[in-house]
Amino acid sequence: MVEAHSKIISFASYIPENYVPIDDFAAPADMPSKLDLNRITGLEGHRRSKENEGTLELALQAATKCIERSKVDVADIDLVINCAVGSLCSELRSKLSPSLANLIAEKLGIKGAECFDVSNACSGMVTSLMIADSMIKTGQINYALIVAGEHITALVDEARTNNLWFKSKALASLTLGDGSGAYLIGKSELPNQLVFSEPFTLARFNKLCVGEASKNRPGPMMRTKAAQLQQGVMGNLGEFFIRSMKYMDLDWEAIDHVYSHPTSPRAVKKGAGIAENTVGKIKRLHNESQDIANTASTSHCMLLEKSVQLNQLKSGESVILVSFGSGVAMLAMHFYLPEGIEQWS
Template identity: 65%
Template sequence: MSAETYHSRVVSFASYIPEQFVPLGDYAGIGDLPGKLDLHRLTGLDGHRKSKPEEGSLELAVKAAEKCLERANINAQQIDLVVNCAMGKIAGNLEMHLSPSLATLVARRLGIENATCFDMSNACSGMLTSIMLADTMIKSGEIEYALIVSGENVTSLIDEAKSNNLWLRSQAIASLTVGDGSAAYLIGRSDKPNQIAFSEPFTLAQYTNLCIGEAAKKRAGPSMRTKASQLQQGVLDNLGVFLGRSMKHMGLDWEKIEHTYSHPTSPKSMRKGGRVAEAALGQMKNFHNESHDIGNTGSTSHCMLMEKSIQSGDLKSGETTLLISFGSGLAMLAMHITMPEGIEEWS
C-alpha cells in the first residue's frame, strides 16, 4: 500500500445479538418445504435471532455502535467518519431508507456532529469494504477515527419467501437462512504497524446475477432470490487461489493465524469451504463455525461470530484473526487483524 503516514488498528468492535431465538422448525419445518426438504440437514442451521418490532436497521446499528464506543472509551466527537453498510436499511415497519445516507441518521443518534457520513453497498462484503476504505484514510492521515456500522433487519425475507410456492420459486429458499443482528467497528490510529492488513479485493462479476435483493412484489419490504448452489460453487472454485494470494499479499503464514472466521452463508457451506481452504493451505488453528443459531446476518456476520467468541472467552488480546468475506457480486475480500487490548474485560 502506498502513501502510508500512520498505522491503524481495530480499537473496538461490538455486536448486538437479538435475544429472541426462533427455532428452524417454527418457520421451515420439513413439512413446510418442497419435497420434504430438510433445511437443517441441508444447511446445519438450528434457527435465527429476530429483532423486536421497533428495531429496524437504524436502531440495531445504533445499539451495536453504542456498545462499541463504550468498549473503546472514546468520545463520539472524536469520530471523523461514519459508514453504514447494511444491505436493506429496513425499518421495523418494513419501510426502506433511501436518502440521504443512513449513516447520517446513525451519527445524529450518537451525537456525532462533524463526521463525513455515507452508505456502502457491497452486499455481505460491505463491512470489510468499508473498513478497508477507512483504514486507507487513517493510514494517509486524512482521519483519526472511523465508525463502521450495520444493522441487518432481514428476517422479513423469510415471510416473503414463504408467501411464494417454493416448488416454483426455489430461489427463495436461501432467504430462509437469514437472521437479524448488528455490528460496529471502531478503527483508529495505532503506534504499532501491521495491526490491520487486507487481501487484494476482488469482484468476480461473472457471478453477479446469482443473488438479487430488491423490493418484494405486492407486499411490503424486501425479497431475495438466490441461485445458492451456483453461487457457492463460484466461491469454492476460486477460494483456494484467493486464500493463497491473500497470504502472499498480506505476508502471513496461514498456520500461525490464531482464529479464522468466514462469512457464514450456512454452517454446512462453511464446513465445505473449510475443507477447500485446508486442502489448499493446511490446517487452521481455530476455524469458527458457530452460526447455527444466528443464521446468515449479511454484512454483520463476522462481528456476530466474534461477539459469540468473546462471550465464550475464545478470543484474547493480541491474538491474530482472519476474516474472510464473500458477497454477492461476487466480492471476495479478507482482513487480518490483531485483537484489541482489554478484550477479556468486554462484557
C-alpha cells in the same frame, strides 16, 4: 507521504435475544419435497429483532456498545460508514436518501463526521473497513465507526409467502437472521495491525443473488441460485487463499482465529476444507452460526461477539475474516485483537 498505522480499537454486535428455531419458519413439512434445511445447511434457527427494531435501531445497539468498549470520545469520531444491505425500518419502509449513516451519527451524538453508505452486499462491512483503514493511514481521519444493522428476517417472511415448489430461488432467504455489528478503528503505534487482501469482484456471478423490492407486498425480497453461487465461490477459493496469504505476507497456520462469512455452517466447513488443502491447517475455525444464521454484512462481527461472550479471545491474538458477498466480492481482513478484550462485557 509517511503513512500512519491503523488498528481495530473495538467491535461489538447486538445479537437479538429472540431465538426462533428452524422448525418455526422452515419445517420440513412446509418445504418442497420435505426438504430438511437443518440437515442441508447445519442451521438450527435464527434471531429475530423486536417489533420496534429496524436497521437503525439494530445498528445503534451495536454502535453504542462498540463506542463504550473503545473508550473513544464520540467527539473524536470523524467518519461514520453504514454498510447494511438494506435500510429497512420495522414497518418495512426503507430509507433511500441521504445515507442512513447521517441518522446513525445524529442519534449517537457524533457531530461533524463525514457520513456515507457503502453497498457491497455481505462484503459491505469488510469493504468499508478497508476504505476507513486507508483514510486513517493517509491521515485524512483519526477514528472511524463502521456499522450495520441487518433487519433481514423480512426476507424470510417474504419467502414464506411463496409456493417454494415453484419459487425455489426464495429458499436461500430462509437461512437469514437479524443482527448488527460495529467496529471502531483508529491509529496504531505498530505497523500491520490491520491488513487486507487484494479485493476481487468476480462479476460473472453477479446475477446469482439479487435483493430488491417485493413485487406486491411491503419490503424486500431476495432470489438466489444458491448451488451455482456456492460453486462459483468454492471454485475460486483455493487460489484466493494462496494469493491472499502472499499478498498480506501471512502464514495461514499461525493465525489464531478464522471467521468466514457464514452462508451456512455446512458451507463454511466445506470452505475450511479447501483452505486446509491449499494454505494449511486452521488453528481455530469459528463456525458457530447455527443459532444466529446468516446476518449479511454483520455476520463476522456476530460470530466475534459470540466468541467474546464465550471468553474465547485474548488480547494480541490474530484473526482473519474471510468475506464473500453477492456480486461476487471476495476479500479478507487480518487484525490483532484489541487490548482489554478479556474485560469486555
